[in-house]
Amino acid sequence: xxxxTQLGSHxxxxxxxxxxxxxxxxxxxxPYLFWYVQYPNQGLQLLLKYTxxxxxVKGINGFEAEFKKSETSFHLTKxxxxxxxxxxxxxAVSGYIFGTGTRLKVLA
Amino acid sequence: GAGVSQSPSNKVTEKGKDVELRCDPISGHTAxxxxxxxxxxxxxxxxxxQGNSAPxxxxxxxxxxxxxxxxxxxxxxxIQRTQQEDSAVYLxxxxxxxxxxxxxxxxxxxxxxxx
Numbered sequence: 001x002x003x004x005t006q007l008g009s010h011x012x013x014x015x016x017x018x019x020x021x022x023x024x025x026x027x028x029x030x031p032y033l034f035w036y037v038q039y040p041n042q043g044l045q046l047l048l049k050y051t052x053x054x055x056x057v058k059g060i061n062g063f064e065a066e067f068k069k070s071e072t073s074f075h076l077t078k079x080x081x082x083x084x085x086x087x088x089x090x091x092a093v094s095g096y097i098f099g100t101g102t103r104l105k106v107l108a
Numbered sequence: 109g110a111g112v113s114q115s116p117s118n119k120v121t122e123k124g125k126d127v128e129l130r131c132d133p134i135s136g137h138t139a140x141x142x143x144x145x146x147x148x149x150x151x152x153x154x155x156x157x158q159g160n161s162a163p164x165x166x167x168x169x170x171x172x173x174x175x176x177x178x179x180x181x182x183x184x185x186x187i188q189r190t191q192q193e194d195s196a197v198y199l200x201x202x203x204x205x206x207x208x209x210x211x212x213x214x215x216x217x218x219x220x221x222x223x
Contacts, residue, residue, distance in 0.1 A: 032209045034211060036214075042216075043112075043199075043215060044199070044201075044214040045214070046211045046212075051209045090150065094208035095203075095206070095207075095209075095212070096141055096143075096156060096212070098151035098153070
């Protein structure tokens, strides 16, 4: 069985501060991992995905995530938050197992 | 090219009525997924299709929920005898294949309100 846990349903950061959104997974087979973003009143879109080619994955809008097998983690980071990053972020494992989401608020 | 489309965008229905939600996937995408999104609940997987077959429908919450896909394209999700707890946004997504590595492309959703 596979599952995903996102720690923190709400995260607030100041504009310009580091963004760190946490995702831990459970999988009995090598996982494929995804981060999706849902901007207000918009559909979900892919931010980035891990498919075993490289442990550090770069995505759109300056986001990246690092696959750490020993920690079963795939945390999403961005060095400097922008107001436009305010959205809900979902981690997913192997296609269609999604976490409960983390809503990111960026403070001016 | 055209993305995933869903209709209607909003649906208000009375408790006990049946509703049908439609999804048009991206042309050429063989896999199609249905999810339910409720406040604080994240994305709840309902069912997925590979072609016209549904290898995994484990997420359908009750026998009031059913889905079909015809011609390897359009899919309908039917909810019979709707209940207030069925109120949510229903999302459809499609992907090039159903193997675990493919990313999904999402539609805008259908917001269902049961009164």
